[in-house]
Amino acid sequence: MLFDLDGVLYVSDKIIRGATDSVMHVRNIGLPLAGVTNTTTQPRSAIAEKLAALDILIAESDIYTPAAIAVRVIGDHSTKLYVRDSLLEDFQGVRTTGTNPNFIVMGDLGASGYTPDLLHEIFKHVMDGATVLALHKNRFWQKPDGLHLDIGPFVTAIEYATGKDAVILGKPSKDFFHGVCAALHVSPANTLMIGDDIESDIGGAQVAGLRTALVKTGKYREAFVKSTGIKADLVLPSIADLADAMKLLQSS
Numbered sequence: 001m002l003f004d005l006d007g008v009l010y011v012s013d014k015i016i017r018g019a020t021d022s023v024m025h026v027r028n029i030g031l032p033l034a035g036v037t038n039t040t041t042q043p044r045s046a047i048a049e050k051l052a053a054l055d056i057l058i059a060e061s062d063i064y065t066p067a068a069i070a071v072r073v074i075g076d077h078s079t080k081l082y083v084r085d086s087l088l089e090d091f092q093g094v095r096t097t098g099t100n101p102n103f104i105v106m107g108d109l110g111a112s113g114y115t116p117d118l119l120h121e122i123f124k125h126v127m128d129g130a131t132v133l134a135l136h137k138n139r140f141w142q143k144p145d146g147l148h149l150d151i152g153p154f155v156t157a158i159e160y161a162t163g164k165d166a167v168i169l170g171k172p173s174k175d176f177f178h179g180v181c182a183a184l185h186v187s188p189a190n191t192l193m194i195g196d197d198i199e200s201d202i203g204g205a206q207v208a209g210l211r212t213a214l215v216k217t218g219k220y221r222e223a224f225v226k227s228t229g230i231k232a233d234l235v236l237p238s239i240a241d242l243a244d245a246m247k248l249l250q251s252s
């Protein structure tokens with residue numbers, strides 16, 4: 001069972017009622033369980049600390065971020081990392097190189113950003129055979145002073161120039177969901193994804209072959225859900241309703 005975190009178990013620093021008990025319920029019945037999040041600005045250790053402070057029992061090793069999936073994809077190959085310093089601890093153990101890397105990891109770079117020189121450097125690596133692993137492909141993001149370009153436009157620039165698609169490692173990518181299922185040794189068809197984002201969580205998981213449960217907390221908005229035409233297998237008022245819903249699902 002996969003839990004999206006923000007909007008499902010907590011919103012910002014506030015726990016959603018029933019989150020602690022629902023995670024415990026899944027543990028007690030012995031189902032493999034993981035937290036899945038698109039967070040690319042915090043290492044897994046910081047996410048684990050937050051969960052522990054909220055009394056939600058999900059260990060650091062059971063939290064899957066795009067960086068965690070990237071590490072699995074990279075394996076023994078060489079890589080060059082373009083991620084912010086705070087995320088480097090999640091890449092401990094990967095072999096980094098400045099010349100002829102097998103993989104390029106494109107993540108958030110904070111204020112320094114993707115300069116033309118940096119994009120040129122990545123372009124050269126890809127033309128020499130490297131594959132881009134993008135931690136996500138968001139178009140823009142909201143800062144206190146307004147909208148800013150996110151990394152998606154830069155990933156797209158490299159794809160356009162090289163004619164090679166990047167591997168996108170966050171939700172809603174099929175590779176992300178399959179990577180997590182492989183790590184848990186479960187089949188997608190026997191796995192339930194619980195999320196508050198109809199496109200990233202529910203739509204993505206469905207394309208990857210998982211069963212889905214949409215919670216009406218966090219970013220859930222009824223009108224937007226309808227406009228997407230995506231239908232989750234289950235719709236729950238909140239995570240507090242999970243145990244009852246699982247009984248229904250088992251009997252269906």
Ligand SMILES: [Mg+2]
Pocket residue numbers: 004005006007008195196197218219
């Ligand atoms: Mg969410």
